[in-house]
Amino acid sequence: MMLRPSTFRRLVDLQDGRVEMAHGGGGRAMAQLIEELFVANFDNDLLRQGNDQACFPIASGRLAMTTDSFVISPLFFPGGDIGALAVNGTVNDLAMAGAEPLYLTAGFILEEGFPLRDLKRIVQSMARAAKAAGTAIVTGDTKVVERGKGDGVFINTAGLGRVPAGIDIAADRARPGDAVLVSGSIGDHGIAVLSQREGLRFESPVESDSAPLCGLVADMLAVAPDVRVLRDPTRGGLGATLNEIALRSAVGIELREEAIPVSPGVRAACDLLGLDPLYIANEGKLIAICPPETAAALLAAMRAHPLGREAAVIGAARADPHRFVEMETAYGGKRLVDWLAGEQLPRIC
């Protein structure tokens, strides 16, 4: 460290200190926070160069770029925290284009008074998540707002990824007859966060499914490069995400309720709280839509990956000028899976 430690030491106390306005002021306190917290934990050559941007060579090809802000409350929850979520969420948005993550950026909006010890936990969690996804946080930004003008920590991540040659995945590519698959049980993230927020205890505890999907997607594309649509059903859950795909692709989608995996804990919580798992957020699941002849191979590849063990074919796209998402219920009836008009659970990611 080159930062004259004797005079710097007292400006950032990662054990007992709190976020102060000076930590966002562009002076010595901010420089020390960046060095001792962010650079020390994210630890990579590009970040260590200390420029206001990261520069790197790139080979020609197709890139994917994405961004997400994270305002989840509470910041820590069963199965994850805002830090891991902020990395996985952006990695997954890249993966949904078939892209392998290259680099991430991180922008922090901190509320004055937030414990630096908690911020350190979050940053360490981000560093672990980035490593697990095979990527790195190469540049960032820190802002501080006065007490009562924020809510602890908000994090934005942006990501850059590389799309392998020959892959063309987009929300408008579903065609009538295509198979609709999901990579595992739905609703875990939303129920985990809700139960933490409301202090609920269930017999089967539910953990967030927050996870990086880039490895699963790579395995899927290896056997099924003709996958047409990939989407991670986050806010709005499976229901909202399928409606968006139906809208963009100008198709209807027919689901079979019995085929949709829901864990016993999520089912019990939803029954108790009057929630519909179809609209509960997921942070480690994906929807895949592929030509019918590819579905069996794709399903097998998904089930062979730790994050796709419970993968299932849950329905099919069909011609429908109304672009409705419909579901054959467990009782043999049919129900419209509409858009949510509003939101079921606020600040879930």
Place this chain on the structure above:
Amino acid sequence: MMLRPSTFRRLVDLQDGRVEMAHGGGGRAMAQLIEELFVANFDNDLLRQGNDQACFPIASGRLAMTTDSFVISPLFFPGGDIGALAVNGTVNDLAMAGAEPLYLTAGFILEEGFPLRDLKRIVQSMARAAKAAGTAIVTGDTKVVERGKGDGVFINTAGLGRVPAGIDIAADRARPGDAVLVSGSIGDHGIAVLSQREGLRFESPVESDSAPLCGLVADMLAVAPDVRVLRDPTRGGLGATLNEIALRSAVGIELREEAIPVSPGVRAACDLLGLDPLYIANEGKLIAICPPETAAALLAAMRAHPLGREAAVIGAARADPHRFVEMETAYGGKRLVDWLAGEQLPRIC
């Protein structure tokens, strides 16, 4: 618009409506806000595709990637607003690597109750700024937090740019003997925001200098491809930024106070308020450091550009194991230009 207007209409009223939690919920209200506000104004093919990421082909070479969050208060100020600032700030972080901006991302954190009319003004301002800088906002994200958990609007932008071949600019490249230049008068942004915030009126009104510096930088690199360091002195101003360069490059820097351009309005405001223009934020100025033999050509190129008309050589780097920034004052004395320990003006960007 494909979004069934009859049922959608009432969910977003851009004239008299306010931000509601549902606008961040992942359902129909959010989809409508994105279509009618963001896609309609940012208006480009990549965004219109409606995927959770933008995909584009790229030629091999060096890229720059950066991010900044903007939490400025007030949101509107003389000479700009948070929207223009969010675009220019990230464009400038790319330009400080010599990079031409390619694509931007935008992440919004909105406070419940914020007037949609004001959000529309901000979004339109971002769209204009992006166009002026020759770039586009190609993907984004919207989150909503409850009243009292945010402060109107926070914006994160991330940017991707292309570094021309042969350009190598970084904060650690200054060498003893190098010339230090600034592109114009300092302190305008900070004083403009402060006066708006505090309701101050000055005889010479001060406007923010918020502007995209990519065009100026391109002209500079055309005559002086050997520029070693570029930095925009935002938070912490010229003083903090030069200290950071001195630290990274392991040099001292000697300034001449008389050579540093300060507008009469900024000087008067600083005298009145007891502020030092050296530490006031700028949003449309840059510091350039180059070999001494290049300085004259570089200065001429800067002065030939509308954003560099008041450019000046303000000092030089020198060997100094202490890495001090010192200034010869107008009275012939010498003073240490130290780091700010804290911050002079909170939430200036």
